[in-house]
Amino acid sequence: MVKLFPQAARDEFVDLVCAGVGLREAGASVGASVNTATVWWRESVGMPLRHARSRLKIAPDASEHVPDEWPAVEQGGVPRRYRSLTKFERGMIQIGHRNGMTYADIGKALGRNKSVVWREVHRNKGPDGLYYASAAHDKAEDRTRRPKPLKLVDNEALCGLIAVWMDDGWSPKLISRMLARYCPEDQTMQVSHETIYQALYVQTRGELRADLAEKLSLRRKKRVPQTRDRKENSPYKDAFKISDRPAEVADRAVPGHWEGDLIIGCDGTAIGTLVERSTRFVILLHLDGDHTAETVAAAMIREMGDLPGHLRRSITWDRGTELADYARIQVALDTKLFFCDPRSPWQRGSNENTNRLLRFWFEKGSNLSAHSADDLRRVAATLNRRPRPTLDLDTPATRLNQLLKAAETTRVA
Structure with missing residues (x-):
């Protein structure tokens, strides 16, 4: 009759061997034969023992371990050129983990980074919270097996x-x-x-x-590759990042800091939008025919050129190529342009919210070239006369006029 042992007995046996007790004695202490103890050791750790009474020298104190006693090649492992953890290494992780060694000390002894050991233990530990090398090795092999079965086939x-x-x-x-x-x-x-x-x-x-x-919302005919921002090819590699922006911009206490973007219509038509952060005052850029960098720069310089210097301290824009001529804008307006991080529209929150309001007049998918420069001025004036809850129901136009009057009074005085 085959004798069944509880899991606790196997755990106690492994802990005894890890602490330096011989295989035979550790098995006897839990009532297991030498053959059973050998099978347990092979299934739990998978590290070959040199003989039945082999004592694995693992110090209870992590500071006392000797890395040289864990040679990967001599103990059946492989040279360090392999990236994946070997079965031997997982066995040594189990031993070190059971003996209270830190992840850093285990990693140092194996020639691995401590984060590798941490991920290995937390990824492959069992339901009982314990880490078993043989089970972890089997899980890792299952994850790396290719080709993977397709979940959407025959389902x-x-x-x-x-x-x-x-x-x-x-x-x-x-x-x-x-x-x-x-x-x-x-x-x-x-x-x-x-x-x-x-x-x-x-x-x-x-x-x-x-x-x-x-x-799908974009109805693309094919998948667009997820490319990363390549700084060597970016027109903004030497530009100011949003992290370089002064702290006064964030609290909106100082006027003169703007956020900008484009509203895109059909057939490549677009309208430029600029929002002042403290007053929410809106300026719309009429882009005649296209929204190339040259066209956008000319429109921005034209519309913002009459503002006093203290009301054009900075402009924050996204990384669209329409502002590749930012150096010309900075010189002409005597301002600084800051660029958001890639794919981070929330960093221009005021502008994003304003663009949503502007869609009342400029619907998605419409031809935006149908709106003349005078039309854009009327829409901007209408929006600037609209009370805003964020301004205590004041209007952007009123707030901006207060700033202009204050600057004029200061200049005269």
Whole structure:
């Protein structure tokens, strides 16, 4: 009859061997035979022992360990040229972790960074909170095995649910999060948003309806690669970043700091928008025919040139190529231009909110070239006469006039 041992007995056995007790004695102390103890050691740690009474020299105090006693090559490991953790290394992580060594000391002994050890333990520890080297190694091999099975192949229930939600205008990222909420225990009903995108844009990556790509908000025919900002090719590599902006800009106490952007219409038409942060005063730029860097610079210099110097201290813009001629603007207006971080529109919050209000007059997808310069001045004047809750129901025009009168009084005095 096969004798069954509780998990606690196996844990006690491993702890005894890690503390330096011989394999035979450690097994006997929990009532296990030598063969059973050998199997336990192989399954839990996977590190070969030189003989049955081999004592693994692991100091209880992390400061007393000797890294040279953990040679990877001699103990069956591999040279350091491999990036992935070996089975031997995972065994040594288990031993060190059970003996109270810090992640930094374990990593130092293995020639690894402490963060590697920390991630390994927290990623692969069992439900009981303990780390077992053999189980961790099996998990790692399962994760790296290729090719991965496709979740959207032969899974009609999942594909059907995704299709229903996409027909209602849900984004793949929202669908992924809701699946995780509704089906937390069923891994077959969970999928990442990237997998959904691949099924929509890449052949043989799933079984979603071909027309579902048209349900996406941007309705692109193909996936746009997620490129990163390359500083060597960026026209803003020498420009001021938003982190260089003075602290006085953030609290809105000092006037003269502006935020700007473009409102884009159909057929490449656009309107430039500028918002003063303290008064919310709006200036609209009429861009005749295009929104190239030269056109935007000329319009900005024309519209802001009559402002007094203390009302054009700085301008914050995003990283669109329409402001590549920023050096010319800085010189002409005697101001500084600061550029937001990539893909960070919230860093121009006042401008983003103002653009939303301007969509009342300039609808998305419309031809913005139909609006003349006089039309833009009328719209700007209307918006500047609108009471704002953020100004205690005062208007941007009133606040700006107060600043101009104060500057005139100071100049005369």
